[in-house]
Amino acid sequence: xxxxxxxxxxxxxxRRILVGIIVGIILALVIPNATGITIFGSLFVSSxxxxxPVLVLLIVMSAISQHKQGQQTNMKSIILLYGxxxxxxGLIAVIASFIFPVNLSLVTGASDLTPPDGIxxxxxxxxxxxxxxxxxxxxxxxxxxxxxxxxxLGVALKNANDSTKNMLTNFSDAVSHIxxxxxxxxxxxxxGLVFDSITANGLSSLLDYGKLLIVLIGCMLFMAxxxxxxIVYVNIRRNPYPLVFHCLKESGIxxxxxxSSAANIPVNMSLxxxxxxxxxTYSVSIPLGATINMAGAAVTISVLxxxxxxxxxxxxxxxxxxxxxxxxxxxxxxxxxVAGGSLLLIxxxxxxxxxxxxxxxxxxxxxxxxxxxxxxxxxxxxxxxxLLFTATAEYAKKRKEGTDFVIKT
Numbered sequence: 001x002x003x004x005x006x007x008x009x010x011x012x013x014x015r016r017i018l019v020g021i022i023v024g025i026i027l028a029l030v031i032p033n034a035t036g037i038t039i040f041g042s043l044f045v046s047s048x049x050x051x052x053p054v055l056v057l058l059i060v061m062s063a064i065s066q067h068k069q070g071q072q073t074n075m076k077s078i079i080l081l082y083g084x085x086x087x088x089x090g091l092i093a094v095i096a097s098f099i100f101p102v103n104l105s106l107v108t109g110a111s112d113l114t115p116p117d118g119i120x121x122x123x124x125x126x127x128x129x130x131x132x133x134x135x136x137x138x139x140x141x142x143x144x145x146x147x148x149x150x151x152x153l154g155v156a157l158k159n160a161n162d163s164t165k166n167m168l169t170n171f172s173d174a175v176s177h178i179x180x181x182x183x184x185x186x187x188x189x190x191x192g193l194v195f196d197s198i199t200a201n202g203l204s205s206l207l208d209y210g211k212l213l214i215v216l217i218g219c220m221l222f223m224a225x226x227x228x229x230x231i232v233y234v235n236i237r238r239n240p241y242p243l244v245f246h247c248l249k250e251s252g253i254x255x256x257x258x259x260s261s262a263a264n265i266p267v268n269m270s271l272x273x274x275x276x277x278x279x280x281t282y283s284v285s286i287p288l289g290a291t292i293n294m295a296g297a298a299v300t301i302s303v304l305x306x307x308x309x310x311x312x313x314x315x316x317x318x319x320x321x322x323x324x325x326x327x328x329x330x331x332x333x334x335x336x337x338v339a340g341g342s343l344l345l346i347x348x349x350x351x352x353x354x355x356x357x358x359x360x361x362x363x364x365x366x367x368x369x370x371x372x373x374x375x376x377x378x379x380x381x382x383x384x385x386x387l388l389f390t391a392t393a394e395y396a397k398k399r400k401e402g403t404d405f406v407i408k409t
Contacts (some may be wrong), residue, residue: 013186014249020187021257024194038196041257044189045051047182053138055266056287057150062172063283064154065165069320074278074393078285081231081389082293086333088227089295089381090325093219093302098321101211102307104366141262143291145282176273176370179266186254193257197372209370212307216370219299220377224248228388235396242393246409247271247388255383256376261290264383271387275408276284282390289386296378297332297342300323300367305349308363314353324349342378344365 008016027037059088129137129144157164193342225244250271255264265287270275272282302324309316331345347360367374391407398405 007119009184013183014253016187017190017253020189020191021194024191025192025198026408028195028198029094032199035199038192038199040188040243041190041192041194043195044182044185044192045260045263047185047189048258048266049141049260051175051179051182052262052265052287053141053143053146055172055179055269056143056146056173056283057138057267058168058175059279059283060147060150060287061157062165062168063280064151065157065160065168074281074390074397075284077235077393077396078281078289078389079292081235081393082289082385083329083333085228085231085295085350085385085389086293086298086329087325089219089223089267090298090302090328090332091322092222093299093328094306094321094325096219096222097303097306097310098318100211101215101310102215102303104209104212104307104311104363121240143262143265146183147287147291151284176269179270182268190254190257197257209366212303212366213370213373216299216303216374217377219303220296223295223299224252224381224384228385232388232392235392236399236407238395242409243391243407244388247391250381251387252384256380259375259379261379261383261386264379265290266384268387268390272390275391277391277394281394285390285393286386289389290383290395292333293386293389294329294342294382295334295385296381297345298328299381300342300374300378301328301332301349303347304343304346304363304367307366308346308350308355308359309353312355313361315356316353320352324352327352334364343371369378 024037027034126144129142130148131332132140132142132145132148134145134149136142137149157168179307229244232243236243251264251268254267255261258264268286268289269282272286273279304314305324305328306321328345328349331348332342343364347357350355350360354401395405395407
């Protein structure tokens with residue numbers, strides 16, 4: 001058994017995950033009533049979510065406390081890349097919705113949701129997350145609050161003695177090691193997630209919304225395979241696809257099945273370490289990206305909002321739709337932690353077209369019906385982009401400095 005486990009661990013993680021996917025599909029088709037299998041998926045996602053807040057707090061504190069005066073990070077470039085990608089995602093979704101207009105069969109079932117009243121409330125929520133109690137931030141996985149406290153404590157500990165800094169580093173390394181243990185369980189966890197997805201949701205309920213799904217997923221794939229590679233190429237002036245495919249394969253697959261950017265933070269942190277990126281940068285950029293880098297959410301908000309517009313027969317000029325792409329980008333970044341994710345922001349976006357909240361909430365209900373695929377693709381795009389743009393900023397900096405670099409994939 002020990003020899004078998006050693007050989008299994010020598011196989012690349014992606015191949016082991018593919019085995020988990022295949023086994024999950026087979027089990028779902030052969031023994032769909034064996035609901036106990038779903039516990040593996042739930043435990044895997046819960047483990048990632050449990051370790052992520054502690055990992056972010058310790059690794060950011062350690063990196064900033066050890067940061068030497070004069071050392072440069074790439075945070076400005078990364079935030080610019082995050083913002084550009086999210087805006088372009090909203091814009092592409094608007095264009096696609098005009099080319100392929102979708103009409104919805106509105107449903108009920110989301111009446112108990114409470115969407116934000118306006119952009120002011122979204123930004124207010126974001127500000128209150130910044131000043132959240134640190135214990136509360138850790139308990140509720142408020143990454144904006146965790147990052148704020150980690151940065152402040154890291155700066156305050158810059159003048160601490162070396163033994164204190166070494167203790168922080170040791171704790172950070174220990175949690176990182178625990179993350180590797182959890183990630184090694186990914187094949188088993190994803191097997192449970194695939195089994196649960198097929199047996200609980202199936203695909204028959206999605207057929208009525210096929211055109212909507214094609215537009216949504218098409219926009220996300222266009223972002224992942226066309227727009228993001230163009231952004232990478234402009235910055236590093238090399239063939240972007242080896243890096244793009246590496247990020248999609250290593251980060252996107254796990255994000256697709258966990259459907260949680262927060263749960264994928266430990267995965268992305270581990271990948272950054274494997275790619276030998278600067279820990280001073282990725283320790284902040286990865287958890288920040290899980291909060292504000294929301295290209296997939298911008299696509300969802302824009303497409304579903306314009307589907308509502310087409311359904312109720314409102315004539316919209318492109319200028320107003322362009323405002324929607326800006327609003328969807330800002331909203332997605334500002335309220336990514338709200339329960340219900342991007343779907344809860346649809347009523348806010350609908351309000352700029354004068355669509356009533358009753359109709360908008362029905363559109364949210366449609367979103368939940370297609371959520372099994374929409375949310376998976378959205379999270380895969382969001383999370384893999386965090387890794388992609390963190391690496392891109394570092395390689396772009398080396399190119400500008402005239403330093404030779406190798407893209408580790």
